[in-house]
Structure formats: structure tokens, C-alpha cells
Amino acid sequence: MGLFSIVSGQQLTITQLEQKANDVRKDIIRMLEHAGSGHSAGPLDLADILTALYFNIMNIDPVKPDWSERDIFMLSNGHTVPVQYATMAERGYFPVEELQTLRKLGSRLQGHPERTKLPGLETTSGPLGSGLSQAAGYAYSLQYLDNAKHRWVYAVTGDGELDEGNIWEAAMFAGKYKLSQLIVFIDRNNIQIDGPTDEVMPLEDLRGKWEAFGWHVQEIDGHNIESIIDAASMARAISNKPSVVIAHTIPGKGVDFMEYDYKWHGGAPGVGIPNQDQAKIALEKLRTLDGKITHEGMA
Amino acid sequence: MMTVFSLNPDLYSDDVKQEPTRAGFGRGLKAAGETNENVVALCADLTDSTKMSDFKAAFPDRFIEMGIAEQNLVTVASGLARAGKIPFTSSYATFSPGRNWEQIRTTIALNDQPVKIIGSHAGISVGPDGATHQMLEDIALMRVLPNMIVLAPGDSVEAEKATKQLAENGKPTYMRLAREKTPIFSTEESPFEIGKAYVLREGNDVSLLGTGTMTYQLLMAAKKLEEHGIQAEVVHVPTIKPLDEETILASVRKTGRAFTAEEAQAAGGFGGAIAELLGDKLPTPLKRVGMRDHFGESGEPEELLKHFRLDNASIAEEARRFVGDVPRYHQGF
Numbered sequence: 001m002g003l004f005s006i007v008s009g010q011q012l013t014i015t016q017l018e019q020k021a022n023d024v025r026k027d028i029i030r031m032l033e034h035a036g037s038g039h040s041a042g043p044l045d046l047a048d049i050l051t052a053l054y055f056n057i058m059n060i061d062p063v064k065p066d067w068s069e070r071d072i073f074m075l076s077n078g079h080t081v082p083v084q085y086a087t088m089a090e091r092g093y094f095p096v097e098e099l100q101t102l103r104k105l106g107s108r109l110q111g112h113p114e115r116t117k118l119p120g121l122e123t124t125s126g127p128l129g130s131g132l133s134q135a136a137g138y139a140y141s142l143q144y145l146d147n148a149k150h151r152w153v154y155a156v157t158g159d160g161e162l163d164e165g166n167i168w169e170a171a172m173f174a175g176k177y178k179l180s181q182l183i184v185f186i187d188r189n190n191i192q193i194d195g196p197t198d199e200v201m202p203l204e205d206l207r208g209k210w211e212a213f214g215w216h217v218q219e220i221d222g223h224n225i226e227s228i229i230d231a232a233s234m235a236r237a238i239s240n241k242p243s244v245v246i247a248h249t250i251p252g253k254g255v256d257f258m259e260y261d262y263k264w265h266g267g268a269p270g271v272g273i274p275n276q277d278q279a280k281i282a283l284e285k286l287r288t289l290d291g292k293i294t295h296e297g298m299a
Numbered sequence: 300m301m302t303v304f305s306l307n308p309d310l311y312s313d314d315v316k317q318e319p320t321r322a323g324f325g326r327g328l329k330a331a332g333e334t335n336e337n338v339v340a341l342c343a344d345l346t347d348s349t350k351m352s353d354f355k356a357a358f359p360d361r362f363i364e365m366g367i368a369e370q371n372l373v374t375v376a377s378g379l380a381r382a383g384k385i386p387f388t389s390s391y392a393t394f395s396p397g398r399n400w401e402q403i404r405t406t407i408a409l410n411d412q413p414v415k416i417i418g419s420h421a422g423i424s425v426g427p428d429g430a431t432h433q434m435l436e437d438i439a440l441m442r443v444l445p446n447m448i449v450l451a452p453g454d455s456v457e458a459e460k461a462t463k464q465l466a467e468n469g470k471p472t473y474m475r476l477a478r479e480k481t482p483i484f485s486t487e488e489s490p491f492e493i494g495k496a497y498v499l500r501e502g503n504d505v506s507l508l509g510t511g512t513m514t515y516q517l518l519m520a521a522k523k524l525e526e527h528g529i530q531a532e533v534v535h536v537p538t539i540k541p542l543d544e545e546t547i548l549a550s551v552r553k554t555g556r557a558f559t560a561e562e563a564q565a566a567g568g569f570g571g572a573i574a575e576l577l578g579d580k581l582p583t584p585l586k587r588v589g590m591r592d593h594f595g596e597s598g599e600p601e602e603l604l605k606h607f608r609l610d611n612a613s614i615a616e617e618a619r620r621f622v623g624d625v626p627r628y629h630q631g632f
Contacts, residue, residue, distance in 0.1 A: 072381075074378075114409065114410075115381075115410050116410070122381055123377070123378075123381065123410060124405055124406060124409050124410035125405070125406075126405065127401055127402075130370070130374040130402050130405060130406050133370070133371050133374030133375045133377075133378065133402075133406075134374050134377050134378035134381065135378060136378060137375035137376060137377060137379040137380075137381070137382070137386075138378040138379070139378075140363065140375065140378070141378070141384055145360075145361070145379075145384065165370065166370040166371060166374065166402065169368035169370055169371035170371050170374070170375070172366070172371075173365065173366070173371055173375060176366075
């Protein structure tokens with residue numbers, strides 16, 4: 001459990017966190033529909049992990065984004081940044097209304113995250129494979145140069161992103177230096193642009209690969225907030241290895257007509273991101289938690 | 300306005316002291332490490348070759364061995380910079396920035412992190428290793444990046460000064476170094492400031508603009524030209540980006556002819572940068588010598604300089620022809 005409660009004086013329950021993740025998903029749908037381009041599946045399926053990180057796991061202060069004692073979050077698969085923007089806005093880094101500027105001229109919310117544009121972003125990413133190295137560099141500094149054992153570096157990568165050689169260079173590096181303050185979540189949603197990951201470029205044995213590189217590996221349901229928090233806690237307890245959490249997720253999670261379908265990875269309205277009608281249906285499904293809630297008042 | 304540049308008094312002697320620019324880098328990095336505890340060094344399995352070994356011996360805790368992984372080299376450095384460090388990365392220029400350009404673009408230039416990319420073994424004078432290891436495109440690759448500072452020091456003494464300064468400049472910076480020993484034409488007293496060009500020798504007939512170790516060849520060529528009654532001005536341009544426009548334009552305005560030399564592709568390289576500057580601000584006849592759309596090959600460094608007409612005798616011939624063929628063209632601008 002992070003120090004969120006100390007910083008903000010509040011602690012959300014698991015149910016409240018689940019509702020927060022749902023709010024993040026609704027934000028994502030509205031942002032994408034308004035932006036008219038971007039990516040859907042990854043941001044939706046990462047909502048639970050990002051919510052758990054920003055609202056529970058990480059020691060952060062949205063009012064002081066450069067606070068010297070903060071934990072670090074680096075999004076390696078930068079194209080999923082709508083989920084980060086939405087989570088940051090919900091967490092209080094900037095007004096939720098600003099989310100509607102995504103991808104617009106002059107916005108701080110660039111199509112892919114840029115550190116110099118928005119306080120609270122730790123890096124600039126988008127071209128795949130380099131965010132993990134940056135997280136590893138930061139974790140190296142904490143562990144070997146700054147003697148800051150109480151700070152942690154969290155990173156999220158895609159699974160398609162693991163095709164990149166740079167990832168395995170970083171994996172080898174973090175393994176060599178036993179970067180135990182580095183905790184990586186892999187969004188194992190099994191899709192990438194050209195199709196299922198197993199058809200485009202098989203990744204298995206994924207657990208075995210990371211173990212062979214010297215990492216502590218956990219596998220979880222990436223939509224179970226409690227599992228996400230527990231995995232982070234376990235990872236922090238591992239003191240002699242970097243940690244990777246293979247989070248099994250459903251691409252497009254929360255919007256049934258997007259779930260499991262790689263065509264919703266991203267693209268144009270109607271074919272990759274929701275058009276106006278699709279957004280309306282999606283928001284309705286999210287508002288009622290896909291029919292599980294039969295009365296209004298939740299949002 | 301012009302800064303006095305003290306030239307090595309032994310400059311024209313046959314036994315002028317020679318040293319590779321990378322050696323100056325090695326000394327400068329160690330000195331920077333002594334001054335600033337945030338300086339860290341990362342190397343991709345070429346620690347002795349790139350002269351990071353002195354820093355490593357002095358500050359083993361601040362040296363990070365990255366293995367042969369240049370993409371990771373610069374991206375880990377970007378993360379270290381975010382954590383408040385001043386990372387120096389080194390490899391051969393053909394690998395870094397040759398192999399990892401996009402990582403440099405996204406995580407260092409666009410991300411505006413003060414990572415120092417040190418590319419050693421640039422140019423054809425790498426010699427027998429051949430074209431694969433003779434980096435010629437690095438100037439073009441790096442000077443096109445917004446936020447990036449690009450340096451090519453002229454000798455080891457200047458490389459040492461440059462290294463100390465770039466530890467403090469707060470910007471993404473690329474520095475090009477050479478493997479081979481080259482004559483030291485500056486002195487400890489010579490000025491060096493990132494962003495400045497220096498007039499080493501005054502003349503009225505042509506501005507010989509050089510970067511990196513080619514400036515020595517220009518000084519020697521200028522001496523040969525004098526024997527033919529041509530007064531060449533030699534301008535040393537160790538900072539390729541941003542260019543010291545004031546000094547360069549003042550010289551070219553005076554001489555009415557511009558001539559560039561570099562151990563790199565002239566297209567997009569230093570000559571390209573000067574062509575852009577003159578095209579924008581002071582259209583002037585320009586001759587560029589350098590590698591002209593071809594790769595290098597194996598051979599001894601001196602042989603290669605002659606073969607590709609980058610030795611001072613060939614340069615003097617080219618410059619003489621240029622001055623003879625081309626009228627001055629500066630009045631009226």
C-alpha cells in the first residue's frame with residue numbers, strides 16, 4: 001500500500017477504485033470521440049492498472065508533480081496515453097475538462113506523451129521500446145547513485161511492444177544490475193496492429209523469457225484492482241531483482257463490442273476509435289457497468 | 300570583436316605534438332567528474348577506445364557498463380538525466396548516433412534531456428577498419444535535430460575544454476571525436492566557448508571554414524596558398540550547431556568566397572550547414588570539400604586523406620582553383 005493516504009488524507013476502497021477506473025474509461029471514450037483519432041483498446045484495458053497506480057500504489061502528490069520524494073511512472077507504450085491523461089486528471093493533476101483538448105493544436109495533451117508539455121509526465125514516449133530503458137535508468141539512479149531506497153519506478157509496456165530489441169537490452173541491463181526498485185507491468189492483451197500477437201510475432205514463453213533475464217515474474221488478472229495492488233506490494237518486497245507483472249487484460253475492456261478485437265487497437269472514427277454513435281453506446285455500457293447496474297446515479 | 304586565438308607556436312613544425320581528440324575528451328570527462336558529482340558515464344563495451352577509462356578509474360561508482368547495446372545506452376541515459384544526472388554516453392559514432400538515432404530523437408532531443416552523446420572514431424581517418432566503422436553521416440544526423448548542440452573539436456586540447464563545458468551546458472549535445480592522432484594547433488590559452496567560431500589566420504581572398512581536425516589541414520593549406528599569393532582566412536568552427544553566424548558571415552563578407560572542409564559527408568554535414576547559412580543570409584560562391592556521396596574504405600589514415608583529397612596539399616589545390624575560377628561576390632549584400 002502506498003502513502004497516498006498520508007499525502008491526500010483519503011483512501012479509496014477497492015469498490016471506489018473500481019468505480020474510478022470506470023470513470024477513467026468514460027473519460028477515454030469521450031476524449032477519443034472528440035479527438036477523432038488515437039487508440040482505444042490499450043487505454044481501456046489499462047484503466048484498472050493506471051487507477052491502482054495513481055490512486056493507491058504510488059507515492060505522489062498531484063499538486064507537486066516534481067516533488068523530490070515521489071514515485072516515478074513511465075509509460076513505455078506511449079500510444080495508450082489517453083488512459084494516463086484521464087487518470088492524471090481524475091487524480092487532480094489538471095482539470096478533467098482539459099481532457100477534451102487531446103490531440104488538438106496547442107494542447108498539453110499531445111497524441112503521444114511529451115514530458116516538456118505537461119507537468120507530471122516523466123518522459124516522452126511513443127516510438128516503442130524505449131520507455132522501459134528510461135525507467136531502468138531512473139531506477140539505477142535511485143538504487144546506486146542516490147541511495148533512495150524508499151522510492152520506486154513503475155513502468156507499463158505493451159505486449160506487442162516486446163517485439164522491440166530495445167526492450168530486451170533494457171531487460172538484460174535491469175537484470176544485470178538487479179534493479180529491485182523497478183516494477184514493470186506488461187499489458188498482456190494479446191493484440192497489436194496487424195493482429196493477434198501470437199500471429200504477428202509470438203512472445204511465449206513470456207514468463208520464461210523474463211525469468212531467464214533475471215527478473216521476478218508475477219502473472220495477474222489485470223482487471224482485478226486488488227490483484228494489481230497486491231502484485232505491486234509483492235514486487236516491492238523483492239529486494240534482489242527487478243520485477244515484472246504480466247497483467248492479463250482484455251483489449252477494449254469495458255466496451256463489449258471492442259473487447260478482444262484487434263481492429264479496435266486504434267485508427268479512425270468507426271474503425272479503431274469510437275464514432276459518435278459508438279461512443280454513445282460505449283458510455284451507456286460503462287455507465288451501467290455493462291448492464292450490471294440497472295439504476296442511474298453511479299456516474 | 301574578434302577573439303585572439305593563440306596558435307601553437309610549433310604548428311608548422313614537422314614534430315608538432317599530436318594526440319587524438321578522444322584523449323582530450325578522456326581528460327575533460329575526469330575533470331568534469333571532479334567538479335560535478337552529477338556527471339555519470341555510460342559506455343557500450345568500448346571504455347578504453349573511447350577514453351572513458353580515466354573517469355571509470357576515478358569514479359567507479361559513477362561509471363555504468365552497458366554492454367554492446369547502443370539503443371539502451373542512450374535511453375538509460377535519458378532516464379538518468381530525468382533523475383538529475385548529467386550522463387555522458389560513448390561509443391563509436393557509427394553505432395551511436397548511427398544505430399540509435401530514433402532513441403536520441405525521442406528520448407533526448409524531443410524530451411530535452413542533457414544527455415551527452417560522444418561519438419568517437421568519426422571520419423575516414425579511422426583507417427584500416429574500413430567503411431563500416433568510418434562514420435561520415437553523424438553531423439547530418441545530429442544537426443537536423445531540434446534542441447541538439449553539435450560539436451567537433453579541432454584537437455585534443457580543445458576537446459578537453461569542450462568536454463568540461465558540455466557537462467554544464469544543460470542541453471542535449473553530440474560531440475564528434477577522432478580515433479587518430481592529429482596535430483594540436485591550439486594552446487591551453489586559446490579561447491573555447493560552445494557556439495563560437497574563431498578566426499585563426501586572417502586573409503582577404505577566401506574564407507577557409509573548417510570543423511574538427513580538418514581545421515589543421517586548412518591552416519597548412521593556407522600556408523601553401525600564401526606561397527601562391529593567395530591570402531586565405533582560416534575560420535575554425537568547432538560548434539556546428541548552433542553556428543556562430545556573426546563570425547562566419549563577417550569573414551565571408553570580407554573575403555567574398557567561402558570554402559568548407561570536413562571529414563564527413565558534405566551533403567547535410569558541415570558544408571551543408573554553411574551552404575544553408577550563406578543561402579539564407581549572404582549568398583556567396585561556396586566550395587565544399589568532404590566526402591561527396593560515397594563511403595570510405597580501408598587504408599592508412601594519411602593514405603585515405605590523400606585518396607579522398609582531404610589532405611592539405613589537395614585542399615590547397617582545390618582552394619587555389621576556386622579562387623582563380625570564381626570572382627568575389629560580396630559587394631552589394
